[in-house]
Amino acid sequence: MPNPDGSSHYAPDAATLRRRLLPLLAARGPSGYEEEPVRAWVELAGEFADVHVDPLGSGHAVVNPGSTPRITLIGHIDEIGLSVSHIDDAGRLWAVSIGCWDAAILYGQHVVVLAEDGRVPGVIGTAPPHLNDEDSSPKMADLWIDIGATSRADAQSVITVGDPVVFGASPVDLLNGRIAAPALDNRLGALAVLEAARAAAAASVTAEISVVASVREETSYHGAMGAVYATNPNFALAIDTTFASDIPQDGIERKTGDHRLGSGPAIGRGAVTDEPMARSLRRLAKELEIPYTIEAYGDESGSDADAMAAVAAGIRCGVLNIPIRHMHSSGEVADLADLAGTIDLAAAFCLAGGDPMRPMREP
Numbered sequence: 001m002p003n004p005d006g007s008s009h010y011a012p013d014a015a016t017l018r019r020r021l022l023p024l025l026a027a028r029g030p031s032g033y034e035e036e037p038v039r040a041w042v043e044l045a046g047e048f049a050d051v052h053v054d055p056l057g058s059g060h061a062v063v064n065p066g067s068t069p070r071i072t073l074i075g076h077i078d079e080i081g082l083s084v085s086h087i088d089d090a091g092r093l094w095a096v097s098i099g100c101w102d103a104a105i106l107y108g109q110h111v112v113v114l115a116e117d118g119r120v121p122g123v124i125g126t127a128p129p130h131l132n133d134e135d136s137s138p139k140m141a142d143l144w145i146d147i148g149a150t151s152r153a154d155a156q157s158v159i160t161v162g163d164p165v166v167f168g169a170s171p172v173d174l175l176n177g178r179i180a181a182p183a184l185d186n187r188l189g190a191l192a193v194l195e196a197a198r199a200a201a202a203a204s205v206t207a208e209i210s211v212v213a214s215v216r217e218e219t220s221y222h223g224a225m226g227a228v229y230a231t232n233p234n235f236a237l238a239i240d241t242t243f244a245s246d247i248p249q250d251g252i253e254r255k256t257g258d259h260r261l262g263s264g265p266a267i268g269r270g271a272v273t274d275e276p277m278a279r280s281l282r283r284l285a286k287e288l289e290i291p292y293t294i295e296a297y298g299d300e301s302g303s304d305a306d307a308m309a310a311v312a313a314g315i316r317c318g319v320l321n322i323p324i325r326h327m328h329s330s331g332e333v334a335d336l337a338d339l340a341g342t343i344d345l346a347a348a349f350c351l352a353g354g355d356p357m358r359p360m361r362e363p
């Protein structure tokens with residue numbers, strides 16, 4: 001086995017994972033505005049690899065440039081958000097969505113406007129339920145952002161139309177090695193690809209490993225498309241998040257599969273993924289005793305892989321997903337053990353050169 005202790009573990013311990021995850025969570029940036037989280041990711045990746053930022057803004061790190069086979073791991077670094085669309089006479093900010101939102105979760109949320117001169121705190125407001133009719137479910141058009149401004153001029157002194165808005169919540173440590181935070185979708189995947197490459201480099205991987213913190217996944221997949229065009233891999237693996245099934249919703253397993261917190265990475269199978277790669281990942285997971293589940297897709301995976309496969313002459317793509325609860329909210333919840341298992345499997349895939357029948361490189 002590649003590790004001196006004979007284990008299948010390539011991920012760092014939970015404390016180190018948490019320490020490396022926190023700066024990625026502290027750096028905020030929805031689709032189209034990812035400069036801050038990409039900068040934090042590139043700083044981490046520069047500890048062990050050559051790094052650069054491409055024209056679209058995605059962060060890249062490369063281990064063993066020029067070697068074969070070429071393997072690209074992509075984890076998108078953007079998050080959902082809002083964009084200020086109007087400032088009214090009273091100084092209220094009105095916004096449009098960046099990515100997929102449920103307006104029902106927004107009322108009363110603390111948010112941060114990422115203004116040009118710094119962060120401006122605010123809260124999401126709407127008419128209270130006492131003043132609404134029987135249907136009190138808010139719509140996006142009914143919500144505004146209250147920054148405490150007294151007039152349009154007051155708000156315009158710190159805010160510009162087009163400024164992005166994100167949740168204002170901070171990460172919280174929960175019981176049993178779990179963490180709650182906004183943007184775990186997909187700072188988890190962005191960290192997973194980075195740590196898989198770090199581990200592969202430490203184990204003297206012979207393949208070229210390109211890892212990417214891709215931009216714009218929540219809106220267009222443009223970052224991943226440009227990245228795989230540039231890296232031209234033999235194998236590409238998207239690492240993202242999926243819906244944890246351990247919530248009290250009837251029939252969720254029938255919709256999404258059974259992916260509970262603590263069950264490890266979900267290996268994607270379906271119309272957009274490469275079936276031999278999925279088999280390779282499953283064999284590796286079994287051989288190395290890495291817990292995993294299988295996630296079945298119909299027409300799409302909802303990840304960067306949906307666009308990556310059709311780039312240039314075609315890319316062989318796989319998907320690994322980390323289960324999280326409360327997706328696209330200010331309190332997404334993940335188990336760091338699932339992050340570690342995803343890193344273990346992705347690193348093993350790199351060390352096997354994309355093919356588990358090939359022996360893994362000894363240190």
